[in-house]
Amino acid sequence: SKTLRVAVIPGDGIGTEVMPWGVKCLQATAKVFNIAIEFEHFDFASCEYYQKHGDMMPSNWKEQLISFDAIYFGAVGMPNLVPDDVSLWGSLLKFRREFDQYVNLRPCRLMPGVKCPLAGKKPGDIDFWIVRENTEGEYSSIGGKMFEGTDREVVIQETVMSRVGVDRILRYAFELAKSRPRKRLTSATKSNGISITMPYWDGRVSEMHKSYPEINLDKYHIDILTAHFVGRPEIFDVIVGSNLFGDILSDLGPACTGTIAIAPSANINPEGKFPSLFEPVHGSAPDIVGKNLANPIGMIWAGQMLLQHFGYIEAADALLKAIERILERSEASVLTPDMGGTGTTQALGEAIEREI
C-alpha cells in the first residue's frame, strides 16, 4: 500500500512541545500495524517565522504542501508578538479555506480516569461528535470601517453563508448521524436573534432532513444549547453548527469532559482534492510554554483521527485504546497538571508511546 505523506507544522508555543510526541506515537503505531508514513517538517506558520519574514508563510506554501496527504498541525498564536487575527488568518484559517477543509470534526467524549467537572457523570455519559462548518459563516473577510477615528465610527463585518457551503456540511452531519446507533442530529441555531443567516440555516436543515427521514433531528438556539451541554450532555449524538457556533461548542464540550487539552480536531476535505489537517483543539497557550507541562494527548489523539481518516481503522482503534488505558491508570506522576497530575509532557507522551 502507498506511503502516507504527512507535513508536520508545529507552529507556536506548546504546539512545538506536543508535536514530537504526536509524531512519535504515530510512528510507533505505524510500526506495529505496518503502515508506511513519511513525515516532513516545516517551520513556517509560526510567529517566529513572521518576525523573520514579515508573513506567516512563504508565498509558495500551497505548492509546498498540496501534494501531501495530510498536515499534522500544532498550534498558532503569540499575541505578544503578532496580533491573533494576523497570525491565524495567515496560517490555520488559510489552510482551512484554501484547502477547502470544509468539515471540522471534533469528538467530545468523557474518557476513563479523567475527572469530570460535571457532577455525577461517568465515562459513556458524554460521547458525541461536533461537526463544524469550517470555511465560511461568521469567519469572513468582508467588511470594514467608516468615519474612522470619530464619534460616528461604524464597523461592519459580514457573515456569509452559501447554499453550497451550508448543504455540504449538513449532508456530512446527516450521514454521520445515520452511521451512529442513535441516529440523532442536533442543529445549533440562533434564528430568533440572528434574523437572516440563521433562519436560512434552519431552512436548509429542514430541507435536507427530507432526504434523511430516519434521523431524529432537533434544533436548539446556541444560548440554550450551551446550557444543555452542562445540564444534560447525554442527550447529544451528533451536533452540527456554523463556523462560530461549532467553534464555541467544541471548546465547551471538551471542557465538560474534564480538559480541553486532550481534544482533537480534524479539518477535512472529504473529496481528498487537498490535504486534510489534524490538530489539537487547544491553542498555543503562551502562559505555559517552556515548562514541559503541556498535555500531549490532544496532539496524539489528532494523529489517531488522521489514521482513522485514511482508513487505518485497526491502528486508530489501538492508538485510542492506548490513550484510554493510560488515562484509566491515572498515575499522578504521568498525568499533566491540567488533569490533576504532576507529570510532564514527556512523561505522558512516553507512557502512551510505550503503551502502543
Added chain:
Amino acid sequence: SKTLRVAVIPGDGIGTEVMPWGVKCLQATAKVFNIAIEFEHFDFASCEYYQKHGDMMPSNWKEQLISFDAIYFGAVGMPNLVPDDVSLWGSLLKFRREFDQYVNLRPCRLMPGVKCPLAGKKPGDIDFWIVRENTEGEYSSIGGKMFEGTDREVVIQETVMSRVGVDRILRYAFELAKSRPRKRLTSATKSNGISITMPYWDGRVSEMHKSYPEINLDKYHIDILTAHFVGRPEIFDVIVGSNLFGDILSDLGPACTGTIAIAPSANINPEGKFPSLFEPVHGSAPDIVGKNLANPIGMIWAGQMLLQHFGYIEAADALLKAIERILERSEASVLTPDMGGTGTTQALGEAIEREI
C-alpha cells in the same frame, strides 16, 4: 414619593403563567416597604395577538408604553404559530432597540439550596455579572439573499458595531467593575477568528481601560471563555460582551448555577429617557405550557432588579432574601421540577409571596 408606573406584558407560553407571581411578589414587597407601584396590563407582544392582528404589536405601541417607568415582561415565542425571528423582532428586540435599552444586565449567582451541576461548588463560589450590549452587534437587520433558490444562493448578514454603541456599554461595565470589591472585568472577544468587528471591540476595551487603571482587565476568546465557565467560574466578577456573546454567556452562566429558570435580566436605558424592561432569562418554553410547572423565580427576581434599578435598595434586598430563604429551605413540595422538586408554579410563587 412618586408612583412607579409599570407596564405588564406577559407575552406567550409560560410568560403568562409566571407573570401573576411576579406581580404578586412585587405588590407584597411594595406593601411592606410602602412603595407606590401601579400596574397596567397589555395583551400585545404575543403570538396570539399576532394571529388576530397580523402583527406582534399595535402600530401605536410606543405611544402606549413610553410614559411608563418600566416594562415587566414575561416571554415571547410560539414557533409553531409564528416563526421566532418574526415574533422576537416584532416585540422584545424592538423594545430593546427602540427604547434604547442598551445595557442588558444579568446576574449569575449560585444560590443556596440549588443543586449545582458543577462538582464541588458551593454558594459564593459563583457570583458575577454579565453586561451584554443590547442594541447592535450580531443582531442586525442588514443583509439579504442573492441567487435565491439556485445552487449559487448566498446569504449575508452584517454585524454592526459603532463607537458610540461599544463605548457606552464598556463604560457601564467598567463602572460596575469599579463598584465591586474585586474590581475585575473580563471582556469576551473572538478577535482571532472574527477579524474585523472583534479586533475593533478589543481596541475600544484597551482604550477605555486607560480611564480605569484600577480595574483588573482580562479578555478571553468566547470559545475558551465558555470552557472557563465550567472549569473555573470563581475567577469572574464582571463580564462584558457583544449582543451575541452576552446572550450565550447569560444562558450558560445560569446553567452552571443549577437552572436558568431562576435567572433575571434587566434591559436598561440608563439615561431614563425610555422605559427599562425587566424579564426572566428563560423563554416561553412551549413544551411545559399549561402544566403549572414553570419556575416563577426568574420572573420574581426580575421584579427585584426593577426595584433595585429605581433605587428601592432595601426592598430589593428583602425580596432577594425571601427568594434565597425559600431556596435554602429546599422543600421538595415547593421547588419546581427543574430544581428537583415536585412543586408547582403556584406553590413556589405563594411560598415566596408569604415569605416577603
